[in-house]
Amino acid sequence: xxxxxxxxxxxxxxxxxxxxxxxxxxxxxxxxxxxxxxxxxxxxxxxxxxxxxxxxxxxxxxxxxxxxxxxxxxxxxxxxxxxxxxxxxxxxxxxxxxxxxxxxxxxxxxxxxxxxxxxxxxxxxxxxxxxxxxxxxxxxxxxxxxxxxxxxxxxxxxxxxxxxxxxxxxxxxxxxxxxxxxxxxxxxxxxxxxxxxxxxxxxxxxxxxxxxxxxxxxxxxxxxxxxxxxxxxxxxxxxxxxxxxxxxxxxxxxxxxxxxxxxx
Amino acid sequence: xxxxxxxxxxxxxxxxxxxxxxxxxxxxxxxxxxxxxxxxxxxxxxxxxxxxxxxxxxxxxxxxxxxxxxxxxxxxxxxxxxxxxxxxxxxxxxxxxxxxxxxxxxxxxxxxxxxxxxxxxxxxxxxxxxxxxxxxxxxxxxxxxxxxxxxxxxxxxxxxxxxxxxxxxxxxxxxxxxxxxxxxxxxxxxxxxxxxxxxxxxxxxxxxxxxxxxxxxxxxxxxxxxxxxxxxxxxxxxxxxxxxxxxxxxxx
Numbered sequence: 180x181x182x183x184x185x186x187x188x189x190x191x192x193x194x195x196x197x198x199x200x201x202x203x204x205x206x207x208x209x210x211x212x213x214x215x216x217x218x219x220x221x222x223x224x225x226x227x228x229x230x231x232x233x234x235x236x237x238x239x240x241x242x243x244x245x246x247x248x249x250x251x252x253x254x255x256x257x258x259x260x261x262x263x264x265x266x267x268x269x270x271x272x273x274x275x276x277x278x279x280x281x282x283x284x285x286x287x288x289x290x291x292x293x294x295x296x297x298x299x300x301x302x303x304x305x306x307x308x309x310x311x312x313x314x315x316x317x318x319x320x321x322x323x324x325x326x327x328x329x330x331x332x333x334x335x336x337x338x339x340x341x342x343x344x345x346x347x348x349x350x351x352x353x354x355x356x357x358x359x360x361x362x363x364x365x366x367x368x369x370x371x372x373x374x375x376x377x378x379x380x381x382x383x384x385x386x387x388x389x390x391x392x393x394x395x396x397x398x399x400x401x402x403x404x405x406x407x408x409x410x411x412x413x414x415x416x417x418x419x420x421x422x423x424x425x426x427x428x429x430x431x432x433x434x435x436x437x438x439x440x441x442x443x
Numbered sequence: 444x445x446x447x448x449x450x451x452x453x454x455x456x457x458x459x460x461x462x463x464x465x466x467x468x469x470x471x472x473x474x475x476x477x478x479x480x481x482x483x484x485x486x487x488x489x490x491x492x493x494x495x496x497x498x499x500x501x502x503x504x505x506x507x508x509x510x511x512x513x514x515x516x517x518x519x520x521x522x523x524x525x526x527x528x529x530x531x532x533x534x535x536x537x538x539x540x541x542x543x544x545x546x547x548x549x550x551x552x553x554x555x556x557x558x559x560x561x562x563x564x565x566x567x568x569x570x571x572x573x574x575x576x577x578x579x580x581x582x583x584x585x586x587x588x589x590x591x592x593x594x595x596x597x598x599x600x601x602x603x604x605x606x607x608x609x610x611x612x613x614x615x616x617x618x619x620x621x622x623x624x625x626x627x628x629x630x631x632x633x634x635x636x637x638x639x640x641x642x643x644x645x646x647x648x649x650x651x652x653x654x655x656x657x658x659x660x661x662x663x664x665x666x667x668x669x670x671x672x673x674x675x676x677x678x679x680x681x682x683x684x685x686x687x688x689x690x691x692x693x694x695x
Contacts, residue, residue, distance in 0.1 A: 327476070328614070329577050330577075330616070333615045362577070362595060363597045364597055364619050364683075368683070395597075395599065396621040396622070397619050397685055400642060428622075428688075430643050430687070
Protein backbone atom coordinates (compact mmCIF):
# COMPACT_ATOMS: atom_id res chain seq x y z
CA UNK A 180 0.00 0.00 0.00
CA UNK A 181 1.24 3.47 -0.81
CA UNK A 182 2.06 5.65 2.11
CA UNK A 183 0.31 8.90 2.83
CA UNK A 184 3.28 11.09 1.84
CA UNK A 185 3.32 9.62 -1.68
CA UNK A 186 -0.41 10.07 -2.04
CA UNK A 187 -0.13 13.65 -0.81
CA UNK A 188 2.31 14.39 -3.64
CA UNK A 189 -0.06 12.95 -6.24
CA UNK A 190 -3.38 14.21 -4.93
CA UNK A 191 -3.29 17.55 -6.76
CA UNK A 192 -2.65 15.85 -10.13
CA UNK A 193 -5.33 13.31 -9.32
CA UNK A 194 -7.95 15.99 -8.69
CA UNK A 195 -6.72 18.03 -11.63
CA UNK A 196 -7.17 15.00 -13.93
CA UNK A 197 -3.54 14.96 -15.07
CA UNK A 198 -2.57 11.70 -13.36
CA UNK A 199 -2.05 8.60 -15.53
CA UNK A 200 -4.24 5.50 -15.32
CA UNK A 201 -2.05 3.47 -13.00
CA UNK A 202 -1.54 6.48 -10.75
CA UNK A 203 -5.27 7.05 -10.54
CA UNK A 204 -5.80 3.44 -9.46
CA UNK A 205 -3.12 3.66 -6.76
CA UNK A 206 -4.57 6.90 -5.36
CA UNK A 207 -8.13 5.61 -5.42
CA UNK A 208 -7.19 2.37 -3.69
CA UNK A 209 -5.41 4.32 -0.97
CA UNK A 210 -8.29 6.74 -0.50
CA UNK A 211 -10.67 3.85 0.14
CA UNK A 212 -8.60 2.65 3.08
CA UNK A 213 -7.13 5.90 4.48
CA UNK A 214 -9.48 8.22 6.30
CA UNK A 215 -7.01 11.10 6.69
CA UNK A 216 -6.04 11.13 2.99
CA UNK A 217 -9.70 10.97 2.02
CA UNK A 218 -10.27 13.99 4.24
CA UNK A 219 -7.31 15.73 2.59
CA UNK A 220 -8.72 14.98 -0.86
CA UNK A 221 -12.07 16.49 0.11
CA UNK A 222 -10.35 19.58 1.48
CA UNK A 223 -8.34 20.02 -1.71
CA UNK A 224 -11.45 19.65 -3.80
CA UNK A 225 -13.17 22.25 -1.64
CA UNK A 226 -10.17 24.54 -2.02
CA UNK A 227 -10.16 24.15 -5.80
CA UNK A 228 -13.90 24.68 -5.98
CA UNK A 229 -13.60 27.82 -3.85
CA UNK A 230 -10.84 29.15 -6.11
CA UNK A 231 -12.83 28.41 -9.25
CA UNK A 232 -15.89 30.01 -7.73
CA UNK A 233 -13.95 33.12 -6.84
CA UNK A 234 -14.73 34.88 -10.09
CA UNK A 235 -16.40 38.03 -8.92
CA UNK A 236 -15.01 39.86 -11.92
CA UNK A 237 -16.78 37.55 -14.40
CA UNK A 238 -19.20 39.62 -16.48
CA UNK A 239 -22.80 38.63 -16.14
CA UNK A 240 -24.42 36.62 -18.93
CA UNK A 241 -27.07 39.30 -19.08
CA UNK A 242 -24.55 42.06 -19.54
CA UNK A 243 -24.95 42.25 -23.30
CA UNK A 244 -28.75 42.23 -23.06
CA UNK A 245 -28.71 44.85 -20.33
CA UNK A 246 -26.34 46.96 -22.35
CA UNK A 247 -28.62 46.75 -25.38
CA UNK A 248 -31.61 47.77 -23.27
CA UNK A 249 -29.66 50.67 -21.76
CA UNK A 250 -28.52 51.70 -25.22
CA UNK A 251 -32.05 51.68 -26.61
CA UNK A 252 -33.23 53.70 -23.61
CA UNK A 253 -30.43 56.18 -24.11
CA UNK A 254 -31.28 56.47 -27.81
CA UNK A 255 -34.93 57.13 -26.98
CA UNK A 256 -33.90 59.76 -24.45
CA UNK A 257 -31.71 61.43 -27.00
CA UNK A 258 -34.57 61.52 -29.46
CA UNK A 259 -36.92 62.88 -26.83
CA UNK A 260 -34.42 65.54 -25.87
CA UNK A 261 -33.92 66.46 -29.49
CA UNK A 262 -37.68 66.87 -29.88
CA UNK A 263 -37.98 69.27 -26.97
CA UNK A 264 -34.70 71.15 -27.28
CA UNK A 265 -33.36 70.59 -30.77
CA UNK A 266 -30.88 73.44 -30.67
CA UNK A 267 -28.89 72.13 -27.60
CA UNK A 268 -28.72 68.38 -28.38
CA UNK A 269 -25.40 66.83 -29.30
CA UNK A 270 -26.11 63.96 -31.62
CA UNK A 271 -23.87 60.93 -31.07
CA UNK A 272 -23.67 58.61 -34.04
CA UNK A 273 -25.00 55.12 -33.21
CA UNK A 274 -22.01 53.32 -34.71
CA UNK A 275 -19.72 55.32 -32.38
CA UNK A 276 -21.64 54.09 -29.32
CA UNK A 277 -21.36 50.52 -30.58
CA UNK A 278 -17.60 50.95 -30.90
CA UNK A 279 -17.33 52.21 -27.30
CA UNK A 280 -19.47 49.31 -26.12
CA UNK A 281 -17.27 46.83 -28.01
CA UNK A 282 -14.14 48.27 -26.40
CA UNK A 283 -15.79 48.05 -22.95
CA UNK A 284 -16.79 44.41 -23.43
CA UNK A 285 -13.30 43.61 -24.74
CA UNK A 286 -11.67 45.20 -21.68
CA UNK A 287 -13.86 43.34 -19.20
CA UNK A 288 -13.38 40.09 -21.08
CA UNK A 289 -9.60 40.51 -21.21
CA UNK A 290 -9.45 41.26 -17.50
CA UNK A 291 -11.49 38.21 -16.65
CA UNK A 292 -9.47 35.97 -18.99
CA UNK A 293 -6.18 37.25 -17.58
CA UNK A 294 -7.36 36.77 -14.03
CA UNK A 295 -8.60 33.26 -14.76
CA UNK A 296 -5.35 32.28 -16.49
CA UNK A 297 -3.27 33.64 -13.59
CA UNK A 298 -5.31 31.64 -11.14
CA UNK A 299 -4.74 28.49 -13.19
CA UNK A 300 -1.02 29.18 -13.39
CA UNK A 301 -0.59 29.87 -9.68
CA UNK A 302 -2.89 27.16 -8.39
CA UNK A 303 -0.08 24.63 -7.68
CA UNK A 304 1.94 27.35 -5.95
CA UNK A 305 -1.08 28.29 -3.84
CA UNK A 306 -1.57 24.67 -2.87
CA UNK A 307 2.13 24.42 -1.99
CA UNK A 308 1.83 27.52 0.17
CA UNK A 309 -1.21 26.10 1.94
CA UNK A 310 0.67 22.87 2.64
CA UNK A 311 3.75 24.76 3.81
CA UNK A 312 1.65 26.92 6.11
CA UNK A 313 0.08 23.79 7.57
CA UNK A 314 3.51 22.23 8.14
CA UNK A 315 4.84 25.38 9.78
CA UNK A 316 1.89 25.56 12.13
CA UNK A 317 2.37 21.91 13.02
CA UNK A 318 6.04 22.48 13.88
CA UNK A 319 5.25 25.64 15.85
CA UNK A 320 2.47 23.92 17.79
CA UNK A 321 4.56 20.88 18.66
CA UNK A 322 7.45 23.00 19.92
CA UNK A 323 5.20 25.29 21.99
CA UNK A 324 3.40 22.38 23.68
CA UNK A 325 6.64 21.77 25.58
CA UNK A 326 6.95 25.37 26.72
CA UNK A 327 7.12 26.20 30.42
CA UNK A 328 4.79 29.14 29.92
CA UNK A 329 1.07 28.31 30.17
CA UNK A 330 0.29 31.13 27.76
CA UNK A 331 2.61 29.62 25.16
CA UNK A 332 1.02 26.19 25.63
CA UNK A 333 -2.38 27.79 25.00
CA UNK A 334 -0.87 29.39 21.89
CA UNK A 335 0.19 25.90 20.78
CA UNK A 336 -3.41 24.76 21.23
CA UNK A 337 -4.58 27.69 19.09
CA UNK A 338 -2.14 26.79 16.31
CA UNK A 339 -3.24 23.16 16.45
CA UNK A 340 -6.87 24.17 16.32
CA UNK A 341 -6.29 26.06 13.08
CA UNK A 342 -4.93 23.00 11.28
CA UNK A 343 -7.36 21.60 8.75
CA UNK A 344 -5.92 18.13 8.69
CA UNK A 345 -3.76 17.69 11.78
CA UNK A 346 -1.18 14.93 12.02
CA UNK A 347 -1.70 12.25 14.65
CA UNK A 348 1.12 13.71 16.72
CA UNK A 349 -0.82 16.97 16.98
CA UNK A 350 -3.95 15.18 18.16
CA UNK A 351 -1.91 13.17 20.65
CA UNK A 352 -0.27 16.36 21.96
CA UNK A 353 -3.67 18.01 22.36
CA UNK A 354 -5.00 14.95 24.18
CA UNK A 355 -1.99 14.92 26.50
CA UNK A 356 -2.52 18.59 27.31
CA UNK A 357 -6.22 17.98 28.00
CA UNK A 358 -5.46 15.07 30.31
CA UNK A 359 -2.28 16.19 32.03
CA UNK A 360 -1.55 19.91 31.97
CA UNK A 361 -1.22 21.34 35.47
CA UNK A 362 -3.40 24.38 34.69
CA UNK A 363 -7.10 24.05 33.89
CA UNK A 364 -6.75 26.92 31.39
CA UNK A 365 -4.62 24.74 29.09
CA UNK A 366 -6.69 21.59 29.69
CA UNK A 367 -9.87 23.46 28.86
CA UNK A 368 -8.44 25.13 25.75
CA UNK A 369 -7.30 21.68 24.55
CA UNK A 370 -10.73 20.13 25.17
CA UNK A 371 -12.34 22.88 23.11
CA UNK A 372 -9.76 22.57 20.33
CA UNK A 373 -10.28 18.81 20.10
CA UNK A 374 -13.99 19.29 19.52
CA UNK A 375 -13.31 19.95 15.82
CA UNK A 376 -11.81 16.49 15.60
CA UNK A 377 -14.37 14.69 17.74
CA UNK A 378 -15.19 12.24 14.95
CA UNK A 379 -11.82 10.57 15.58
CA UNK A 380 -12.00 7.53 17.85
CA UNK A 381 -8.96 8.51 19.88
CA UNK A 382 -10.49 11.90 20.64
CA UNK A 383 -13.73 10.36 21.83
CA UNK A 384 -11.80 7.93 24.05
CA UNK A 385 -9.78 10.83 25.44
CA UNK A 386 -12.92 12.79 26.37
CA UNK A 387 -14.25 9.78 28.29
CA UNK A 388 -10.88 9.32 30.01
CA UNK A 389 -10.78 13.01 30.92
CA UNK A 390 -14.26 12.84 32.49
CA UNK A 391 -13.06 9.95 34.66
CA UNK A 392 -10.02 11.78 35.99
CA UNK A 393 -10.89 15.48 35.90
CA UNK A 394 -11.68 17.18 39.22
CA UNK A 395 -11.95 20.83 38.24
CA UNK A 396 -15.64 21.88 37.97
CA UNK A 397 -15.09 24.16 34.94
CA UNK A 398 -13.46 21.34 33.06
CA UNK A 399 -16.11 18.84 34.17
CA UNK A 400 -18.86 21.11 32.80
CA UNK A 401 -17.03 21.44 29.49
CA UNK A 402 -16.51 17.69 29.14
CA UNK A 403 -20.12 16.87 30.01
CA UNK A 404 -21.34 19.35 27.38
CA UNK A 405 -18.99 18.03 24.70
CA UNK A 406 -19.72 14.36 25.39
CA UNK A 407 -23.46 14.99 25.28
CA UNK A 408 -23.11 17.09 22.12
CA UNK A 409 -21.24 14.34 20.28
CA UNK A 410 -23.77 11.84 21.64
CA UNK A 411 -21.12 9.68 23.28
CA UNK A 412 -23.18 7.11 25.17
CA UNK A 413 -20.10 5.45 26.68
CA UNK A 414 -19.94 8.46 29.01
CA UNK A 415 -23.29 7.62 30.62
CA UNK A 416 -21.94 5.35 33.43
CA UNK A 417 -19.39 7.95 34.58
CA UNK A 418 -21.97 10.72 34.34
CA UNK A 419 -24.34 8.71 36.53
CA UNK A 420 -21.53 8.04 38.98
CA UNK A 421 -20.79 11.77 39.25
CA UNK A 422 -24.48 12.46 39.74
CA UNK A 423 -24.54 10.19 42.79
CA UNK A 424 -21.26 11.50 44.22
CA UNK A 425 -21.80 13.81 47.23
CA UNK A 426 -18.64 15.72 46.35
CA UNK A 427 -20.00 16.80 42.96
CA UNK A 428 -21.12 20.46 43.09
CA UNK A 429 -24.84 21.09 42.69
CA UNK A 430 -24.48 23.07 39.46
CA UNK A 431 -22.62 20.18 37.87
CA UNK A 432 -25.32 17.77 39.01
CA UNK A 433 -27.90 20.02 37.33
CA UNK A 434 -25.87 19.87 34.14
CA UNK A 435 -25.49 16.10 34.39
CA UNK A 436 -29.23 15.61 34.85
CA UNK A 437 -30.15 17.70 31.83
CA UNK A 438 -27.50 16.18 29.55
CA UNK A 439 -28.26 12.61 30.66
CA UNK A 440 -31.89 13.13 29.64
CA UNK A 441 -30.67 13.93 26.13
CA UNK A 442 -28.16 11.07 26.01
CA UNK A 443 -30.27 8.19 27.33
CA UNK B 444 35.24 52.63 82.80
CA UNK B 445 31.46 52.95 82.89
CA UNK B 446 31.15 54.56 79.39
CA UNK B 447 33.00 51.61 77.81
CA UNK B 448 30.61 49.13 79.39
CA UNK B 449 27.63 51.10 78.10
CA UNK B 450 29.10 51.22 74.62
CA UNK B 451 29.80 47.48 74.63
CA UNK B 452 26.25 46.79 75.83
CA UNK B 453 24.82 49.01 73.12
CA UNK B 454 26.95 47.22 70.53
CA UNK B 455 25.57 43.82 71.58
CA UNK B 456 21.95 45.07 71.63
CA UNK B 457 22.29 46.57 68.15
CA UNK B 458 24.05 43.45 66.81
CA UNK B 459 21.43 41.09 68.21
CA UNK B 460 18.49 43.16 67.03
CA UNK B 461 20.13 43.54 63.62
CA UNK B 462 20.73 39.79 63.49
CA UNK B 463 17.08 39.10 64.16
CA UNK B 464 15.69 41.73 61.79
CA UNK B 465 17.73 41.18 58.67
CA UNK B 466 16.09 41.47 55.26
CA UNK B 467 16.57 38.59 52.86
CA UNK B 468 17.87 39.36 49.36
CA UNK B 469 18.71 37.15 46.40
CA UNK B 470 19.95 38.52 43.11
CA UNK B 471 17.67 38.19 40.08
CA UNK B 472 20.50 38.66 37.60
CA UNK B 473 20.10 35.86 35.06
CA UNK B 474 16.66 34.99 36.46
CA UNK B 475 13.83 34.87 33.92
CA UNK B 476 11.00 33.49 35.99
CA UNK B 477 10.06 33.37 39.66
CA UNK B 478 7.80 30.64 41.00
CA UNK B 479 6.08 31.28 44.34
CA UNK B 480 4.27 28.55 46.26
CA UNK B 481 2.69 29.37 49.60
CA UNK B 482 0.01 28.38 52.05
CA UNK B 483 -0.39 31.93 53.32
CA UNK B 484 -1.67 34.83 51.27
CA UNK B 485 0.95 36.26 48.94
CA UNK B 486 1.54 39.89 48.04
CA UNK B 487 4.07 40.59 45.31
CA UNK B 488 5.22 44.11 44.54
CA UNK B 489 7.82 45.65 42.27
CA UNK B 490 10.97 47.52 43.19
CA UNK B 491 13.88 49.02 41.28
CA UNK B 492 16.61 46.69 42.54
CA UNK B 493 17.60 43.58 40.53
CA UNK B 494 16.82 41.27 43.43
CA UNK B 495 14.28 39.37 45.45
CA UNK B 496 13.58 41.16 48.73
CA UNK B 497 11.82 39.73 51.77
CA UNK B 498 11.74 42.62 54.16
CA UNK B 499 11.81 42.13 57.90
CA UNK B 500 9.60 45.20 58.29
CA UNK B 501 6.73 43.53 56.45
CA UNK B 502 7.28 39.85 57.19
CA UNK B 503 7.36 37.85 60.38
CA UNK B 504 10.72 36.28 61.07
CA UNK B 505 11.31 32.94 62.78
CA UNK B 506 11.36 32.88 66.57
CA UNK B 507 14.63 33.45 68.40
CA UNK B 508 14.55 30.08 70.11
CA UNK B 509 14.89 28.22 66.80
CA UNK B 510 18.44 29.43 66.33
CA UNK B 511 20.67 26.46 65.48
CA UNK B 512 17.71 24.10 65.00
CA UNK B 513 16.33 22.64 61.78
CA UNK B 514 12.60 22.55 60.92
CA UNK B 515 11.24 19.07 60.22
CA UNK B 516 8.05 19.83 58.30
CA UNK B 517 9.34 22.68 56.23
CA UNK B 518 12.50 24.23 54.84
CA UNK B 519 13.96 27.62 55.53
CA UNK B 520 17.05 29.37 54.26
CA UNK B 521 15.82 32.93 54.63
CA UNK B 522 14.84 33.31 58.28
CA UNK B 523 11.18 33.79 57.24
CA UNK B 524 10.04 30.12 56.98
CA UNK B 525 10.66 30.52 53.30
CA UNK B 526 12.97 28.41 51.16
CA UNK B 527 14.56 30.04 48.11
CA UNK B 528 16.25 27.95 45.45
CA UNK B 529 17.63 28.85 42.05
CA UNK B 530 17.37 26.36 39.21
CA UNK B 531 19.03 27.75 36.08
CA UNK B 532 16.99 30.82 35.13
CA UNK B 533 14.12 30.05 37.50
CA UNK B 534 13.97 31.14 41.12
CA UNK B 535 11.66 29.07 43.31
CA UNK B 536 10.29 30.65 46.48
CA UNK B 537 8.44 28.21 48.72
CA UNK B 538 6.77 29.37 51.90
CA UNK B 539 6.26 26.96 54.79
CA UNK B 540 4.39 29.44 56.94
CA UNK B 541 1.12 28.10 58.40
CA UNK B 542 -2.02 29.06 56.49
CA UNK B 543 -3.20 31.45 59.19
CA UNK B 544 0.04 33.45 59.32
CA UNK B 545 0.28 37.00 58.01
CA UNK B 546 0.73 37.36 54.23
CA UNK B 547 4.12 36.79 52.67
CA UNK B 548 5.17 40.09 51.10
CA UNK B 549 7.97 40.05 48.56
CA UNK B 550 9.52 42.49 46.10
CA UNK B 551 10.85 41.70 42.62
CA UNK B 552 11.86 43.60 39.46
CA UNK B 553 8.86 44.42 37.28
CA UNK B 554 10.12 42.52 34.21
CA UNK B 555 10.26 39.11 35.90
CA UNK B 556 7.81 36.42 34.78
CA UNK B 557 5.70 35.18 37.68
CA UNK B 558 4.01 31.86 38.49
CA UNK B 559 2.23 32.03 41.85
CA UNK B 560 0.27 29.28 43.56
CA UNK B 561 -1.56 29.39 46.86
CA UNK B 562 -1.89 25.87 48.21
CA UNK B 563 -4.70 26.74 50.58
CA UNK B 564 -7.61 29.12 50.66
CA UNK B 565 -5.64 32.31 50.55
CA UNK B 566 -5.37 35.40 48.43
CA UNK B 567 -2.84 36.42 45.83
CA UNK B 568 -2.14 40.08 45.11
CA UNK B 569 0.26 41.15 42.37
CA UNK B 570 0.83 44.66 41.11
CA UNK B 571 2.96 46.45 38.57
CA UNK B 572 4.55 43.55 36.68
CA UNK B 573 5.02 43.97 32.94
CA UNK B 574 5.64 40.36 31.97
CA UNK B 575 3.70 37.10 32.02
CA UNK B 576 1.74 36.26 35.16
CA UNK B 577 0.33 32.86 36.09
CA UNK B 578 -1.68 32.59 39.30
CA UNK B 579 -3.59 29.72 40.84
CA UNK B 580 -5.55 29.41 44.06
CA UNK B 581 -8.29 27.20 45.42
CA UNK B 582 -10.44 29.43 47.57
CA UNK B 583 -8.94 32.87 47.82
CA UNK B 584 -9.25 35.94 45.66
CA UNK B 585 -6.70 36.82 43.01
CA UNK B 586 -6.01 40.51 42.35
CA UNK B 587 -3.68 41.72 39.63
CA UNK B 588 -3.12 45.43 39.13
CA UNK B 589 -1.60 47.12 36.06
CA UNK B 590 -1.02 43.93 34.13
CA UNK B 591 0.39 43.94 30.61
CA UNK B 592 -0.40 40.35 29.83
CA UNK B 593 -0.27 37.57 29.21
CA UNK B 594 -2.28 36.65 32.31
CA UNK B 595 -3.25 33.06 33.06
CA UNK B 596 -5.42 32.53 36.13
CA UNK B 597 -7.04 29.45 37.62
CA UNK B 598 -9.32 30.17 40.55
CA UNK B 599 -11.65 27.52 41.87
CA UNK B 600 -13.65 29.20 44.63
CA UNK B 601 -12.73 32.87 44.89
CA UNK B 602 -13.15 35.99 42.79
CA UNK B 603 -10.62 37.29 40.31
CA UNK B 604 -9.84 40.98 39.76
CA UNK B 605 -7.56 42.01 36.91
CA UNK B 606 -6.82 45.53 35.75
CA UNK B 607 -4.92 45.61 32.47
CA UNK B 608 -2.68 48.58 31.76
CA UNK B 609 -2.23 47.30 28.22
CA UNK B 610 -2.45 43.96 26.47
CA UNK B 611 0.63 42.25 25.06
CA UNK B 612 -0.31 41.06 21.56
CA UNK B 613 2.15 38.17 21.43
CA UNK B 614 0.64 35.58 23.69
CA UNK B 615 -2.89 34.57 24.77
CA UNK B 616 -4.64 35.25 28.08
CA UNK B 617 -7.01 32.98 29.97
CA UNK B 618 -8.94 33.33 33.22
CA UNK B 619 -10.99 30.37 34.45
CA UNK B 620 -13.08 30.69 37.62
CA UNK B 621 -15.12 27.70 38.68
CA UNK B 622 -17.32 29.34 41.31
CA UNK B 623 -16.40 33.00 41.71
CA UNK B 624 -16.84 36.13 39.63
CA UNK B 625 -14.35 37.70 37.25
CA UNK B 626 -13.83 41.49 37.31
CA UNK B 627 -11.83 42.86 34.38
CA UNK B 628 -10.83 46.41 33.51
CA UNK B 629 -9.28 46.88 30.10
CA UNK B 630 -8.15 50.00 28.17
CA UNK B 631 -10.74 51.13 25.61
CA UNK B 632 -8.29 51.02 22.70
CA UNK B 633 -7.27 47.41 23.36
CA UNK B 634 -7.16 45.14 20.34
CA UNK B 635 -8.34 41.73 21.40
CA UNK B 636 -10.37 38.69 20.42
CA UNK B 637 -12.46 38.14 23.50
CA UNK B 638 -14.27 34.91 24.35
CA UNK B 639 -16.56 34.81 27.36
CA UNK B 640 -18.44 31.81 28.76
CA UNK B 641 -20.88 32.23 31.64
CA UNK B 642 -22.94 29.02 31.59
CA UNK B 643 -24.54 29.77 34.98
CA UNK B 644 -24.00 33.49 35.24
CA UNK B 645 -24.14 36.74 33.31
CA UNK B 646 -21.75 38.91 31.38
CA UNK B 647 -21.98 42.58 32.36
CA UNK B 648 -20.03 45.01 30.21
CA UNK B 649 -19.81 48.54 28.87
CA UNK B 650 -17.86 47.33 25.83
CA UNK B 651 -19.55 46.85 22.51
CA UNK B 652 -19.14 43.12 22.06
CA UNK B 653 -20.29 42.04 18.62
CA UNK B 654 -19.99 38.47 17.45
CA UNK B 655 -18.23 38.34 14.07
CA UNK B 656 -20.39 37.19 11.16
CA UNK B 657 -18.30 34.22 10.09
CA UNK B 658 -18.13 32.23 13.28
CA UNK B 659 -15.30 29.77 13.04
CA UNK B 660 -16.31 27.95 16.17
CA UNK B 661 -19.60 26.47 15.13
CA UNK B 662 -19.43 23.69 17.69
CA UNK B 663 -19.47 25.85 20.76
CA UNK B 664 -22.17 28.12 19.42
CA UNK B 665 -24.35 25.14 18.78
CA UNK B 666 -24.01 23.74 22.27
CA UNK B 667 -23.55 26.80 24.45
CA UNK B 668 -25.83 29.79 24.25
CA UNK B 669 -24.15 31.76 27.03
CA UNK B 670 -20.94 32.16 25.09
CA UNK B 671 -19.71 35.02 22.98
CA UNK B 672 -16.66 35.55 20.84
CA UNK B 673 -16.09 39.16 19.89
CA UNK B 674 -13.46 41.22 18.10
CA UNK B 675 -12.59 44.27 20.17
CA UNK B 676 -11.20 47.13 18.06
CA UNK B 677 -10.91 44.84 15.08
CA UNK B 678 -9.55 41.87 17.04
CA UNK B 679 -6.16 41.00 18.44
CA UNK B 680 -4.61 38.68 20.97
CA UNK B 681 -6.84 35.97 22.37
CA UNK B 682 -8.46 36.63 25.77
CA UNK B 683 -10.67 33.94 27.33
CA UNK B 684 -12.86 34.49 30.40
CA UNK B 685 -14.75 31.51 31.80
CA UNK B 686 -16.87 31.84 34.93
CA UNK B 687 -18.53 28.45 35.24
CA UNK B 688 -20.85 29.46 38.03
CA UNK B 689 -20.29 33.18 38.46
CA UNK B 690 -20.53 36.39 36.49
CA UNK B 691 -18.04 38.26 34.35
CA UNK B 692 -17.81 42.05 34.77
CA UNK B 693 -15.91 43.51 31.85
CA UNK B 694 -15.41 47.25 31.78
CA UNK B 695 -13.27 49.97 30.27
